[in-house]
């Protein structure tokens with residue numbers, strides 16, 4: 001890489017790490033398939049040909065009915081690519097999309113004291129957001145978007161998570177887009 005390219009890269013890394021000082025607090029829970037539970041499966045995540053499989057840890061499940069979930073709550077979402085044939089999505093007998101491969105994993109985790117360094121207009125309580133590959137390696141990306149899109153769920157009473165409404169009242173789908 002040219003020196004200028006390297007400098008530009010280094011500068012953007014500095015900006016990213018100073019603004020998003022917290023994402024690296026989120027440690028990938030390698031054992032989530034044994035210790036978390038699937039709480040929702042949603043087709044067409046963000047309107048695309050993908051399937052969101054949302055897992056929650058015990059702290060999240062046990063405290064989901066509280067106005068604010070307990071410190072230590074984690075939601076992990078596998079974003080699956082849906083199977084296609086001839087550019088059409090494949091559907092199972094129930095009309096649901098069929099999982100192909102995991103494209104990436106999004107996590108939100110809350111801990112007492114987290115989030116204090118964010119500007120008030122996009123702080124989401126004590127939540128941090130982080131993204132990983134399917135194998136759990138950290139990725140970089142637009143984390144500000146996470147705060148912005150999940151932010152309104154806080155004012156709506158769902159502690160910044162879309163799935164909380166459905167977990168409180170199965171089938172209600174509250175908070176779904």
Ligand code: HEC
Pocket residue numbers: 042043044045046052054075076077106107108129130131141142143145146147149150160161162163164176177
């Ligand atoms: C454009 C809006 C939007 C953006 C941006 C966004 N999300 Fe979400 N997120 C959603 C929606 C909607 C759901 C619920 C799943 C569904 O219905 O597809 C969701 C669900 C989740 C969940 C499962 C818990 C919950 O809230 O239900 C996690 C974890 C998550 N997102 C993490 C992230 C991370 C990390 C980022 C940033 C990289 C991010 N999200 C960016 C809209 C968004």
